[in-house]
Amino acid sequence: MIGNDDDRRLWSIGEVARATGTTVRTLRHYDEIGLLGASARTASGHRRYTARDVRRLYRVRALRALGLPLDEIQRVLADTAEDLGSMRELLTAQLSALEAQAGRIQQLTAQLRGLLGRMDGASMPDPEQFMTTLETMSVFETHFTTEQQEQLAARRAEMGPEGVEAAKSGWAGLVEALLAHAEAGTPADDPEVGDLVARWDALGSRFHAAGEDGEATKAAARRLWDERGEELARNLPWSPDRMRALLRYVAEVREAR
Amino acid sequence: MIGNDDDRRLWSIGEVARATGTTVRTLRHYDEIGLLGASARTASGHRRYTARDVRRLYRVRALRALGLPLDEIQRVLADTAEDLGSMRELLTAQLSALEAQAGRIQQLTAQLRGLLGRMDGASMPDPEQFMTTLETMSVFETHFTTEQQEQLAARRAEMGPEGVEAAKSGWAGLVEALLAHAEAGTPADDPEVGDLVARWDALGSRFHAAGEDGEATKAAARRLWDERGEELARNLPWSPDRMRALLRYVAEVREAR
DNA sequence: GCTATGACCTCCCGTTACGGCCGGTTCAAG
DNA sequence: CTTGAACCGGCCGTAACGGGAGGTCATAGC
Incomplete structure (x- = not known):
């Protein structure tokens, strides 16, 4: 019915809404923000849309369907009368x-x-353990950049699941051994515990890539371990108290080297 | 600093924000909506967060990072104390x-x-032609369902670009021929124009899939052409007046069959 | 003890793109 | 002339905060 009338036909807001699949509310909104008003009003104030208005609405709808915000649409529809450059830019930006x-x-x-x-x-x-996993995720996210996390994930993928498991159980053995020494009061400059700590560090570095990026990631990990060690330790099968003692001991050993 | 204090340490809102990578404003917001408040306040009303509060914040942040809305997080954190089922459901829904x-x-x-x-x-x-393309896109989107559009796209892909072009130029020839007849006043029951219209219909049906779905799409296309033929005709190299006359003529011929 | 400065408090408005409702007018068909 | 549908402007609400105003609190240095 619409296309069969001539171009001077005026449409009410409801007719336009039904014909274009929008809502009356939306059309009033577009009018309010100055994106698309009716070119005419009746004496009593009812909106009367022209064919030009409807065509503009179609353009707006097409660009909206591409995910563009209304203010950009407004800008680009004003610009694009003679030049498509602005449109190209906008669509390219939207694509990326x-x-x-x-x-x-x-x-x-x-x-x-x-x-x-x-x-x-x-x-x-x-459930408790799952929650702790969530917490750890969040802690990691706030301390490593996205790239660093990807780096760690890539490294783990390289090592393979069994490699990771091997490292973990190796690390568990080191923890047990060092805990024993700590609780037995072995002095921090004992060469045996120095060796254990060196192996601890070597094991940790297997999770990091080589080069500058790896060093940055390693530094972030160190900072994280220093600042949040105790929280992370909740994921581990040793009591927070013992882990705390262990970390103190390891720090002592490092200083004594 | 944080993890090295004991669990009864109380934290100010700014400390929590800095330590967890959130903002003070966000923490106050969580308090406002009842998602996460400080367990204590000083006499003067300053928030004091416990270690439990901070752990809850980590959970909230992890779930937010997965894209979950705050009210769902609130619900699931309340539910998940003893049962992970609710969490599973939520995460599955979020995944899909x-x-x-x-x-x-x-x-x-x-x-x-x-x-x-x-x-x-x-x-x-x-630019004008580009705008018209946009309008046409929008018109199509309001008249065909997504599946129907996919169907049409698939059909065009099957025909290949050269097939589509062949159909288009064949159709252009038909339009020219029919326009000539219409403007020459050839009667609508003339067998030659009847044949031309039949070829027109056949050509159109090449764009539709077979079967029930194809029929529905065809019906939608017919409806579209009836209601919006003139607008679509702006994309075509014939004047709206001539297209209008042509469409009237074609309708006459169909009735005369 | 005083003061400067930062951290903290509660309100409140703004953001996007409308949805929805209200109370009041206007249109159009019968 | 009536009456029901359509239309009007205005206002509140949405999600998850950002940002600012205007005022209070804490503490480090003098």
Whole structure:
């Protein structure tokens, strides 16, 4: 019915809404913000849209459907009368913004799948432990940059799951040994404990990449361990008290080298 | 500093913010909505956070980083004290929501790339024509469902670009021929124009899939053409007046069959 | 003891793109 | 002329805070 009338036909707001799949409220909103008003009003104030107005609405809707904000649409519709450059720029920017968003989403889905997998793996029936995992995630996120986390993940992938497990159990052995020494009162300059601590450091560095980036990541990890060691230690099978004592002892040994 | 104090240490809002990478404003917001308050206040009303509060904050932050809304976080943190089922559900739902979002984004990026490609192809230096393309996109989006549009796109992909071009130029020939007949006053029951219209319909149906879905799409296209033919005709190299006359003529011929 | 400075407090407005409701006018069909 | 539908402007609400105003509190240095 619409296209069959001539171009001087005037439309009420409801007709426009029905014909274009928008709502009356939306049209009034566009009018309010100056994006798209009716070119005419009746004597009593009812909006009357012209064919030009409707065409402009179609343009607005198309650009909205591409995810553009209304103020950008307004700008670009004003600019693009004679030149498409502004439009090109806007669409290009929107494209890269969407690509960035897609990247973030992919990262989140990977994380979610990981978490759900761990919940389904028979390993985690305990809500408390799951919560602690969440806390640790957050702690890591606030202390490592995204790239650093990717670096660590890549390193773990290189080592393979069994490599990671081997490192973990090796580390557990070191912890046990050092705890024994600490609690037995072995002096910090004893060469045997010095050797144990050196192996501890070597083991930790296996999780970091070589080069400058690796060093930065390592520094971040060290800072994290210093500042939040106790919180992280809640994930571990030793009591916070013993871990605290252990960390003090390791620091002493390092100083005594 | 933080982890090295004991669990009864109380923290000011600024300390918590700095330590966890949030802002003071955010913490006050969480307090306001009842998601996370400080367990204590000083006599003068300053918030004092306990280690438990900070742990809860880490949980909140981890879940927020997964894209969950604050009210869901609040609910699930209340539920998950003894049972992880609610958490599982929430994370699963979030995963599929993110996947859906990724799909939408992919669709938008494809559309944007198409538009940008057309702008770079030497074919479109004209802003007016680009605007018309936008309008047409919007018209299509309001008249076809997403599946129908995908169907049409798939059909075009099957036909290949040269197939589409062949159909277009064949259709252009039909338009020219029918316009000639219409303007020459050939009667609507003339078998030759009947044949031309039949070829017109056949050509159109090449763009639709077979079966029930195809029929629905076809019906939508017919409706679109009836209601918005004139607007669509602006994309075509014939004047609106002549297209209008042509459409009337074609309708006559169909009735005369 | 005084003061300067930073940290903290509570309100409140602004952001995006509308949805929805209210009380009052206007239009159009019968 | 009536009456029900359409339309009007205005206002509140949304999610998750950011930012500012205007006032109070704490503490380090003098």
